[in-house]
Amino acid sequence: xxxxxxxxxxxxxxxxxxxxxxxxxxxLPLFYALYALQHRGQESAGIAVSGHxxxxxxxxxxxxxxxxxxxxxxxxxxxYEVLNNHRLESQKxxxxxGHVRYSTTGASKVENAEPLLVNYQRGKIAIAHNGNLxxxxxxxxxxxxxxxxxxxDTDTEVIAHLLAKExxxxxxxxxxxxxxxxxxxxxxxVILLNNTLIAIRDPLGIKPLCLGEIIDGNGRRGYIIASExxxxxxxxxxxxxxxxxxxxLILKGENLESHxxxxxxxxxxxxxxxxxxxRADSVLDGRLVYDVRMKIGERLAxxxxxxxxxxxxxxxxxxxxxxxxxxxxxxxYMEGFIKNRxxxxxxxxxxxxxxxxxxxxxxxxxxxxxxxxxxVLVDDSIVRGTTSRxxxxxxxKKGAKxxxxxxxxxxxxxxxxxxxxxxxxxxxxxxxxxxxxxxEFLNADSIGYLSxxxxxxxxxxxxxxxxxxxxxEKYPVEIPGxxxxxxxxxxxxxx
Numbered sequence: 370x371x372x373x374x375x376x377x378x379x380x381x382x383x384x385x386x387x388x389x390x391x392x393x394x395x396x397l398p399l400f401y402a403l404y405a406l407q408h409r410g411q412e413s414a415g416i417a418v419s420g421h422x423x424x425x426x427x428x429x430x431x432x433x434x435x436x437x438x439x440x441x442x443x444x445x446x447x448x449y450e451v452l453n454n455h456r457l458e459s460q461k462x463x464x465x466x467g468h469v470r471y472s473t474t475g476a477s478k479v480e481n482a483e484p485l486l487v488n489y490q491r492g493k494i495a496i497a498h499n500g501n502l503x504x505x506x507x508x509x510x511x512x513x514x515x516x517x518x519x520x521x522d523t524d525t526e527v528i529a530h531l532l533a534k535e536x537x538x539x540x541x542x543x544x545x546x547x548x549x550x551x552x553x554x555x556x557x558x559v560i561l562l563n564n565t566l567i568a569i570r571d572p573l574g575i576k577p578l579c580l581g582e583i584i585d586g587n588g589r590r591g592y593i594i595a596s597e598x599x600x601x602x603x604x605x606x607x608x609x610x611x612x613x614x615x616x617x618l619i620l621k622g623e624n625l626e627s628h629x630x631x632x633x634x635x636x637x638x639x640x641x642x643x644x645x646x647x648r649a650d651s652v653l654d655g656r657l658v659y660d661v662r663m664k665i666g667e668r669l670a671x672x673x674x675x676x677x678x679x680x681x682x683x684x685x686x687x688x689x690x691x692x693x694x695x696x697x698x699x700x701x702y703m704e705g706f707i708k709n710r711x712x713x714x715x716x717x718x719x720x721x722x723x724x725x726x727x728x729x730x731x732x733x734x735x736x737x738x739x740x741x742x743x744x745v746l747v748d749d750s751i752v753r754g755t756t757s758r759x760x761x762x763x764x765x766k767k768g769a770k771x772x773x774x775x776x777x778x779x780x781x782x783x784x785x786x787x788x789x790x791x792x793x794x795x796x797x798x799x800x801x802x803x804x805x806x807x808x809e810f811l812n813a814d815s816i817g818y819l820s821x822x823x824x825x826x827x828x829x830x831x832x833x834x835x836x837x838x839x840x841x842e843k844y845p846v847e848i849p850g851x852x853x854x855x856x857x858x859x860x861x862x863x864x
Contacts, residue, residue, distance in 0.1 A: 382576070382646065382788045383483075383499040384409030386600050387466040387559035388583075389566040389620040390591040392421065396460035398583070399467040402593065402600040403448045408648060409499075409596060410469035413482035414451040415443020417495035418462035419561050439495050439561055443468075443482040463622070464566050466559040468497035471790070481521045484561075489533035494562055496532070498525040499596055500555035500576045501788040503848050508551065528552060532560070545569060545617055546630050553846055555639070555787040557612070559594055566620040568594040572630075573637035573845055574614030575787055575836055577653050581606040592620045597651040611654060637836040637845035641789060643828050644778045645749045649689050656829060659689055664827040665777045665819060666693020666747065673817025674698060675745060675773045681705030683748040683760060684732070690777040691747035698745070705739045705746070705764060706732040728759045740768030750778045751807075752791065754798030758811045771814040779821050780807075783842040786851075791839065 384406030388395045399416045419439045440460055444451040448469060468483035484497040502508070505524040508531060513519070517530045531551060535544035541562060548569075555575035560567040570578045581593045581601030593601055598608045612618060615631035639646070642653055649659040666689065679701045682691035685708065695702035712731050744764060751757050751774075761772045780799030785791045794800050798807060808816040821840065825832050838844040838851075847853045 382409060382471060382501075382790075383497075384469040384596045384600075385467070385497045385499050385557060385559050385578075385594075386596070387497075387561075387566045387568055387594040387620070388464070388591065389593075389622060390463040390583075390585065391589045391622040392587075393463055393585055394461055395420075395463055395465040396457045398593075398604055399465050400448065400452050400457060401603045402595060403452070403467045403469055405600040405603040405648075406469055406596055407448055409646065410471040411447055412477055413443065413445050413470045413479065414448045414468065415441065415482050415484055415497075416452065416460060416465055416467040417441045417484040417486065417497075417561055418460040418465035419495070420462040420464040420564050439486060439493050441484060441486050441495065443479070443484065445477075445479055445482065464561065464564060464620075466495060466497050466561055466566065481523045483523075483525055485521065485523070485525050485529055487526070487529040487533055490537050492563065494529055494533055494536075494560060496525060496529045496558060496560045498523075498528060499557045499578075499788065500571065501786065502527065502552055502554035502556065503786050503846060504551075504553040524554075528556065528558065536562075541565075541567070541619075542617070542628055542630075549615070549630060557596065564621065566592075566594070568612055568618040568620070570612045570614055570616055572615035572633050573635075573836070574611075575637050575639050575845070577638075577642055577647065577651075578612040579652075580609045580612055580618065582609055583607075590623045592625055594618065594620070597647055597653075599648050599650055602650070608652060635845075636834040638830065638834065639788070639836050640778075640824070640828070640840065641750075641785075644824075645686055646789075654830065661828055662689035662777070663693040663696075665824065666690040666695075667697040668823040668827050669747070669775055669777055669817070669819050670694040670697035672820055672823055673775055675775075675815055675817070677743040677745045677771070677773060679703045679705075679738070679742050680745045680747060681739070683746065683757075684708040687746075687748040687777070690749060690775075691745075694745065694747055694775060700745065703738045704735060705744060705769075706734060706760075708732055725759055725763075728756065728763060732760065732763070734763055734767040736767045739764055741770050743771040743773070744769050745773050745775055746813075747775045747777065749776070750781055751776055751798055751811075752781060753796055754807070754810055761812050765812070773815045774808075774811055774813040774817070776816070776818045778824060779818050779840045781839050783839050783851075785839045786844065786848050787836065787838070787846070789839070 386402040442456045484495045487494045502524040535547045556571045557576040557578040558569040583591045583606035619626040647658045651658045680695035682688040782800045843852045843854045
């Protein structure tokens with residue numbers, strides 16, 4: 370699935386990271402970790418830092434006072450654009466959080482960039498969020514009636530104000546417990562509070578979050594929290610485990626505390642982390658995403674085989690699926706497209722750029738590989754279908770004899786409310802069309818989707834522990850007008 374200049378399919382969500390060191394400056398490690406999560410958001414980036422001011426001076430027996438002050442730098446753009454050398458050098462502290470964003474709630478503007486910094490009676494809170502609340506409007510109205518002022522239109526600021534409200538009345542653990550009771554939806558959070566890093570994952574574990582260990586040059590242990598494990602790998606760290614659904618972690622230097630606040634009967638991990646969002650080298654729930662996608666490709670070949678000369682992916686998202694398909698089908702894997710690496714997901718085309726030109730800017734057909742060939746074209750999913758149709762037509766214009774679309778997921782028939790910016794139901798290609806109609810729309814010679822059973826078997830997690838709302842129209846939390854299979858509403862539902 371590709372995106373280009375205003376013709377969007379699934380927008381990626383957000384990436385978060387938190388690092389707690391015993392000593393030393395955390396700004397540069399945050400930069401590297403966010404770089405490893407850049408695929409999760411290219412709209413804005415930022416870090417917030419607290420703790421010991423300055424760099425590590427242990428060899429001079431120098432100690433640094435923890436002032437509790439939080440410094441923040443954020444802006445629009447890629448990680449390297451926002452966090453340049455000058456800005457990194459201004460951030461001094463041994464505890465910090467970071468965020469990369471692609472908007473799902475709130476407009477694309479610097480006020481909505483994260484981390485967000487909120488003042489309250491006892492100090493400041495910095496917070497970064499991956500996910501989406503479904504009761505944001507209700508909570509915002511309640512908080513506004515109490516006199517709280519909002520500077521953004523994101524659900525993250527709602528979470529921050531709700532937490533600040535509870536911190537005045539409770540200790541941090543009880544305040545977070547109350548926050549988790551009130552917040553309905555998906556949320557993985559990293560928070561700076563009182564020189565302490567706090568990580569929270571919602572009771573259903575919808576969005577990923579993992580814990581790792583890092584060792585500095587002097588052999589001292591530190592911890593990292595991240596949306597995906599490659600952020601840990603980037604710092605030459607060690608993946609310990611996933612943060613458990615309903616768990617909070619409190620990290621300060623070398624100290625780590627775990628509190629399991631809520632535990633539901635089932636989880637609801639987002640299926641599209643395995644299909645599209647996560648990096649192929651990520652480990653989610655003990656599973657290497659690359660292996661899952663290989664299995665999906667192999668299963669797709671078993672379920673939707675067709676006589677062909679070659680298998681080609683839509684880069685980059687279709688690559689691993691296509692390798693698996695080719696392996697199982699006994700067909701040659703060949704690149705039908707070369708991707709222009711300098712056209713990013715947020716690239717803005719000149720106003721008069723045609724849709725076809727936009728596709729050619731992103732992808733160039735390798736004519737010698739496709740001319741006269743019967744091609745199995747593999748992608749992770751189809752959203753609106755307009756880009757997929759142009760890709761099929763592009764291949765045929767360059768001489769492809771046949772193009773058979775094969776998709777590594779079941780049809781997307783419903784919108785996502787829990788952290789993916791998908792179109793409305795009416796805009797989704799598969800919501801009101803059967804397979805023959807989809808095939809005709811795409812101008813493909815055939816179309817094949819992975820079955821739901823094939824997807825579940827490939828991932829290796831029971832359907833009851835996955836969020837499949839966009840594929841089934843049944844959601845794990847209560848959403849007005851939609852079918853709910855489990856309700857994340859009351860404390861009594863969690864032990």
